[in-house]
Amino acid sequence: MGRLDTGRILVTLAVIMFACLAYVPTILREGDIVFALTDVYLYETMINGLLLGGVLALLSLGLNLIFGVIDVVWICYAEVVMLGMYAIFYCHTVFGLPLIPSMMIGIALTAVLGYAIHYLVIRHLVNAQPINQLLATGGLLFFFQSAATLAFGIEFRNLGVSLGSFALIQDIYVSWARLAAFATAAVCVFALYLFLTRSYMGTAIRAISQDREIMTLMGVQQGRMYLMTSAIGGGLAGLAACLLVLQYDVHPFVGLSFGPIAFMICVLGGLGNMVGGFIAAFIFSELIALGGYHFDIEWGYVFAFVFFIVMMFVRPEGLLGKRS
Amino acid sequence: MRPLQIVRGTVVALAALALAFTAQAADKTIKIGVIYDYTGPLAGGGSDLQARGAKIIIDHINTQGGVEGYMIEPIYADAQSKPDVAINEAVRLIEQENVDMLLGFYSSAQCVPVAARVDQLQKFMWITTCISPAVLKDRNLKYVFRPQVHGGMFGTSSTDFLAAYSQEKLGIAPDKLRVAIIHEDGPYGSGVAAGNEAGAGAQGFTVVLKEGYAATAPDLSSLVTKLKRARPDVLLHTGYNPDISLFLRQAQEQGLKFRALIGHGAGYGVPDKLYESLGSAADYIFNVDPVAIWLLDPTTLAEGLGDVTTMVGEEYAKSVDTPDMDLKRISAHVGMAASNAYVFFTNVLPRAIRDHGGISADALRAAALETDIPVGGTMLGFGVKFPQPGSAMDGQNTEAFPVVMQYVDRAIKIAWPKELQTIDPVLPLPSSSPFAR
Numbered sequence: 001m002g003r004l005d006t007g008r009i010l011v012t013l014a015v016i017m018f019a020c021l022a023y024v025p026t027i028l029r030e031g032d033i034v035f036a037l038t039d040v041y042l043y044e045t046m047i048n049g050l051l052l053g054g055v056l057a058l059l060s061l062g063l064n065l066i067f068g069v070i071d072v073v074w075i076c077y078a079e080v081v082m083l084g085m086y087a088i089f090y091c092h093t094v095f096g097l098p099l100i101p102s103m104m105i106g107i108a109l110t111a112v113l114g115y116a117i118h119y120l121v122i123r124h125l126v127n128a129q130p131i132n133q134l135l136a137t138g139g140l141l142f143f144f145q146s147a148a149t150l151a152f153g154i155e156f157r158n159l160g161v162s163l164g165s166f167a168l169i170q171d172i173y174v175s176w177a178r179l180a181a182f183a184t185a186a187v188c189v190f191a192l193y194l195f196l197t198r199s200y201m202g203t204a205i206r207a208i209s210q211d212r213e214i215m216t217l218m219g220v221q222q223g224r225m226y227l228m229t230s231a232i233g234g235g236l237a238g239l240a241a242c243l244l245v246l247q248y249d250v251h252p253f254v255g256l257s258f259g260p261i262a263f264m265i266c267v268l269g270g271l272g273n274m275v276g277g278f279i280a281a282f283i284f285s286e287l288i289a290l291g292g293y294h295f296d297i298e299w300g301y302v303f304a305f306v307f308f309i310v311m312m313f314v315r316p317e318g319l320l321g322k323r324s
Numbered sequence: 325m326r327p328l329q330i331v332r333g334t335v336v337a338l339a340a341l342a343l344a345f346t347a348q349a350a351d352k353t354i355k356i357g358v359i360y361d362y363t364g365p366l367a368g369g370g371s372d373l374q375a376r377g378a379k380i381i382i383d384h385i386n387t388q389g390g391v392e393g394y395m396i397e398p399i400y401a402d403a404q405s406k407p408d409v410a411i412n413e414a415v416r417l418i419e420q421e422n423v424d425m426l427l428g429f430y431s432s433a434q435c436v437p438v439a440a441r442v443d444q445l446q447k448f449m450w451i452t453t454c455i456s457p458a459v460l461k462d463r464n465l466k467y468v469f470r471p472q473v474h475g476g477m478f479g480t481s482s483t484d485f486l487a488a489y490s491q492e493k494l495g496i497a498p499d500k501l502r503v504a505i506i507h508e509d510g511p512y513g514s515g516v517a518a519g520n521e522a523g524a525g526a527q528g529f530t531v532v533l534k535e536g537y538a539a540t541a542p543d544l545s546s547l548v549t550k551l552k553r554a555r556p557d558v559l560l561h562t563g564y565n566p567d568i569s570l571f572l573r574q575a576q577e578q579g580l581k582f583r584a585l586i587g588h589g590a591g592y593g594v595p596d597k598l599y600e601s602l603g604s605a606a607d608y609i610f611n612v613d614p615v616a617i618w619l620l621d622p623t624t625l626a627e628g629l630g631d632v633t634t635m636v637g638e639e640y641a642k643s644v645d646t647p648d649m650d651l652k653r654i655s656a657h658v659g660m661a662a663s664n665a666y667v668f669f670t671n672v673l674p675r676a677i678r679d680h681g682g683i684s685a686d687a688l689r690a691a692a693l694e695t696d697i698p699v700g701g702t703m704l705g706f707g708v709k710f711p712q713p714g715s716a717m718d719g720q721n722t723e724a725f726p727v728v729m730q731y732v733d734r735a736i737k738i739a740w741p742k743e744l745q746t747i748d749p750v751l752p753l754p755s756s757s758p759f760a761r
Contacts, residue, residue, distance in 0.1 A: 041553045044552075045545075048549065052542075052545065149363050153368075154363055155597075156368045156369070156569070156597055158569065158597075158600045160603065162573065162577075164577065165576075165578065165579070171552065171579065173579045175574070175577040177577075248542075248569075248570060249565070249566050249569050249570075249597075251368055254566070256365075256540060257566075261542065289543075289545065292546030292547065293546045293549055296535055296536065297535060297537045297541065297544070297546055
């Protein structure tokens with residue numbers, strides 16, 4: 001009962017805060033409520049925030065899955081995305097493959113990379129102290145950045161493909177690439193939910209994430225489940241790469257723009273909770289968008305990070321996380 | 325002994341002495357720590373191009389036999405696009421590698437702290453690139469010198485250019501012109517933006533938006549929306565490469581329209597990347613920078629500089645495995661570092677050795693303070709002169725000036741000042757541009 005009340009209070013507070021952040025600055029600036037309610041640019045900002053949320057949700061999905069099941073945070077997750085972007089770039093631009101097959105190869109390669117990361121590194125650290133796990137995946141981050149610098153050089157690469165945008169209504173434009181990221185993130189969360197709840201493999205993965213010792217005694221192959229999860233997580237990184245490569249330049253350090261935010265979204269949503277991560281991504285992105293619209297763009301990030309810090313005090317387990 | 329034998333013996337002895345002296349002289353080296361970003365986001369954003377320009381000059385000077393008996397021993401160090409690494413590398417080069425001086429530096433965010441540290445260690449620092457006024461302004465650094473144009477000049481050049489063409493080309497009186505100033509929020513972007521704002525104020529423009537953002541920001545759509553709301557005629561933008569691409573792509577997708585876009589170096593100085601990212605939408609963008617040296621008429625430069633300019637271009641073309649490339653398409657970044665390094669090796673360093681007793685920081689400083697190169701005396705076309713100690717900008721070249729270039733059909737043209745023009749500036753954006761209003 002108490003938990004339910006807390007949840008309702010939080011949702012109500014969130015709605016009030018959102019409305020305040022959305023409209024109050026314009027009302028104060030213009031002194032006109034009608035203007036604030038009909039400000040077309042405000043609605044464009046909200047839509048862009050929603051679409052940015054799709055990008056961030058997609059990025060945090062694989063990271064969340066891996067943490068939820070294996071209980072190890074891949075600090076290097078954004079670098080797997082970066083390698084996926086390079087794979088797509090080279091397949092399409094250098095080897096001349098059509099875009100869709102290039103993307104499929106990118107997803108396949110990152111899935112293999114995810115499998116390899118677990119097999120070569122994480123497997124040996126599953127029962128290690130969390131700090132050792134973080135150090136190992138942090139080391140991988142620098143390894144991937146340096147390896148990419150050596151292999152691909154320091155130049156910024158660009159696919160040179162733009163999906164363009166369409167006018168929703170007068171002066172409000174929606175980017176096809178961001179809309180695709182949004183739709184893909186939503187579909188992936190749903191598909192992952194179905195996979196984890198309806199399939200034998202998904203059930204086994206969930207079971208082993210709940211109690212790895214007991215499930216091993218009951219015949220579930222822990223190592224196999226972990227490898228499978230890592231491959232799916234890597235594949236999701238590849239999927240994110242497919243959509244990011246359409247919007248961003250590829251370079252060895254592109255992960256730095258996304259890695260910390262993706263990690264914070266996972267923590268905010270409740271580490272390992274994919275629905276929580278999905279919701280957290282949209283809260284984060286709307287705070288960034290609206291804060292950046294009403295004030296200097298940096299303020300958007302300040303609001304988002306302040307919100308994150310406050311939530312860590314109020315709900316350290318995350319929005320939908322379970323208290324341990 | 326016959327007189328002839330005495331003469332022969334004397335000649336041989338003198339020759340041996342001369343040989344020994346030459347050998348000894350050739351043994352002398354000046355160790356120079358050369359710091360640029362060879363990795364990290366800034367490397368691809370222009371630093372690597374600058375580093376190549378400086379290296380070409382160092383190699384060239386060494387193949388010419390060095391400077392006044394000194395061979396140059398460069399020790400290249402990578403700042404990794406991080407200010408803390410730049411400081412550590414500078415201190416390491418000075419304290420462990422015992423370099424005589426430092427040269428280079430692409431990022432202003434690195435230059436600001438490094439310059440103070442190097443000056444504190446009483447070593448000479450010759451800045452080829454970073455432009456933020458904050459590096460030198462009111463700091464009275466003793467051993468830090470910058471032949472490069474500073475950010476304030478970048479900022480006012482674009483507003484001077486706009487003031488000259490606002491009425492003629494845009495049909496808008498300068499006092500009615502609406503400009504937006506957006507910039508990355510480091511010392512580089514902030515310094516240029518301050519120059520933009522001062523210049524806009526002086527010309528009577530209306531600044532409808534002035535805003536900074538983090539160069540690593542993953543999303544700039546809110547900024548684009550605000551610009552749509554503010555409806556500027558002209559965008560004055562300062563940024564590095566990834567953020568510029570992101571901004572322009574999002575601006576295009578969100579339907580931002582304007583009459584002209586003026587960039588200010590760094591990312592805008594790498595037109596190949598702009599075209600790779602935006603295609604023909606990169607056409608007609610202006611860029612304020614020291615001129616791409618291959619665009620200047622060599623007959624307007626001091627004797628011999630034209631040949632050096634060509635040599636730099638050819639060596640650069642070879643270094644990127646495209647020996648047949650059109651030199652006029654090479655990024656201005658390469659020539660900037662090459663010219664500024666060349667000034668040091670052919671003007672300041674020889675005078676320090678000849679007139680001030682060697683290569684100590686004090687000798688180099690004394691020579692730098694005496695530098696007086698007239699207009700046309702460098703590959704970049706401008707002169708070099710440093711203010712006497714005690715000025716607000718100690719160490720800043722007072723004779724440097726940038727030009728306004730325009731990218732048209734993937735070629736780089738000079739649009740301003742008028743005496744250097746290679747194109748009548750295309751203003752406003754033609755309807756073929758997706759940004760045209």
